[in-house]
Amino acid sequence: MAKVGWIGLGNMGNPMSQNLVKAGHDVVVWNRTKSKADEVLAAGATWADSPKEVAEKADFIFTMVADGPTLHAVAFGDNGYIAGLSAGKIAIDMSTVSVAESVKVNEAVEAAGCKLIRGPVTGSTVLAQSATLGILASGDKATYDKVLPLFESLGANQFYVGGADEARxxxxxxxxxxxxxxxxxxxxxxxxxxxxxxxxxxxxxxxxxxxxxxxxxxxxxxxxxxxxxxxxxxxxxxxxxxxxxxxxxxxxxxxxxxxxxxxxxxxxxxxxxxxxxxxxxxxxxxxxxxxxx
CATH class of the missing domain: 1.10.1040.10 (N-(1-d-carboxylethyl)-l-norvaline Dehydrogenase; domain 2)
Structure with missing residues (x-):
């Protein structure tokens, strides 16, 4: 059982985080609007009061947000998840953002002694609910191999496409x-x-x-x-x-x-x-x- 953090509980993030709970993982979540966490909390997840707290409590920190500015908002700053990282943790961003926005997050994650996997998904909310998404991933291959079992709880099709931002x-x-x-x-x-x-x-x-x-x-x-x-x-x-x-x-x-x-x-x-x-x-x-x- 992995200690997993999840930031972003929108149309995709909500069912995806629930699937990690169903798979038996210890999941801690944060969302800007707490009421959107009601279903995953009822399923067995726990609440964190900030992205920083998510990172402090988890070994794998997922982000699934609407755009690059939102990703930067939850990643950076005193309460951003990067402030809660300690060496050896793994961040996984499943948002659809630009390469430039991704590079900035990667630099900060690596400066904290951690690794970032870029893992955007293909598929609808229906596929998110049924854990049959396609997952496109890039980043350090050894780190990807550690994350793969978690990806398999979220999607039916896994694609590792390169060592940097190819997945974007x-x-x-x-x-x-x-x-x-x-x-x-x-x-x-x-x-x-x-x-x-x-x-x-x-x-x-x-x-x-x-x-x-x-x-x-x-x-x-x-x-x-x-x-x-x-x-x-x-x-x-x-x-x-x-x-x-x-x-x-x-x-x-x-x-x-x-x-x-x-x-x-x-x-x-x-x-x-x-x-x-x-x-x-x-x-x-x-x-x-x-x-x-």
């Missing part, structure tokens, strides 16, 4: 494909709707066709129902595409589809849909096409 780049690349897939599906669905086809049947056919991917299957009911509760918000997807486009500039890679999809997400945000699920791209295109269900 790969996660951003995957998210560009997820976002552009939703834009392509929006175009296909609205075309069919305007031609008189039923949206439910269209999404079902797309999901089961040669172009049907996991994301098409997962978002079929969301698009059909047309309500778009946020499993992954427009706001967060815009953040990820901005990070991906920054990396693309660094490496000189033109990303035309990603750029266009980013503009459509901006249209969603500008029309009051920033907190909706990013599959709301279908609704944005319906409006632009003069179509009302």
């Amino acid at each position: 780049v790969l996660k951003l690349a995957i998210n560009t494909m997820i976002a552009t897939t939703m834009q392509m599906e929006a175009e296909a669905v609205v075309l069919c709707e305007k031609a008189g086809l039923d949206v439910g049947q269209v999404t079902e056919v797309i999901a089961g066709s040669a172009v049907g991917s996991g994301i098409c299957k997962y978002k079929a009911s969301t698009i059909t129902e047309g309500t778009y509760p946020a499993a992954f918000s427009v706001k967060l997807m815009m953040k990820d595409l901005d990070l991906a486009l920054d990396v693309a500039k660094q490496y000189g890679v033109p990303m035309l589809s990603t750029s266009l999809t980013r503009q459509q997400l901006a249209a969603a945000a500008a029309t009051g849909r920033e907190e909706k699920d990013f599959a709301v791209l279908t609704e944005v295109l319906e409006d632009a096409s003069g179509y009302t269900r």
Whole structure:
């Protein structure tokens, strides 16, 4: 049984931390809003009053937060988790952040005599609940091997991709494909709707066709129902595409589809849909096409 700390109990972090409790680990948690810890505390975790206290009580410290500034807020400062580290501990960040933001955290963790594993995930909240996420990891290989049993309690597919921040780049690349897939599906669905086809049947056919991917299957009911509760918000997807486009500039890679999809997400945000699920791209295109269900 490992002593595990978990910082960040949002849509993904909450079920993931619960899975570590279910696996028999001694889990201590912190979240900015304590009420979001109710379920994991009921499952058997204990509460810490600060990220620093999490690190003091745990040997493995996970962070799963919304963005780079939030990661830095929980990592640095008098109450940040780095202040609670002692030599030999391992930090694991599962957030989607930029390489530059990651490098700063890594430097501080290593200065404390510890190691950082970058471990962003692929998959939805449903996969987080069922512990079947894909986990992309990079960092020191010997340290990764120590963390792997914990990853196996969180995800069905494990990928070690390099010794530094390679996992950050790969996660951003995957998210560009997820976002552009939703834009392509929006175009296909609205075309069919305007031609008189039923949206439910269209999404079902797309999901089961040669172009049907996991994301098409997962978002079929969301698009059909047309309500778009946020499993992954427009706001967060815009953040990820901005990070991906920054990396693309660094490496000189033109990303035309990603750029266009980013503009459509901006249209969603500008029309009051920033907190909706990013599959709301279908609704944005319906409006632009003069179509009302």
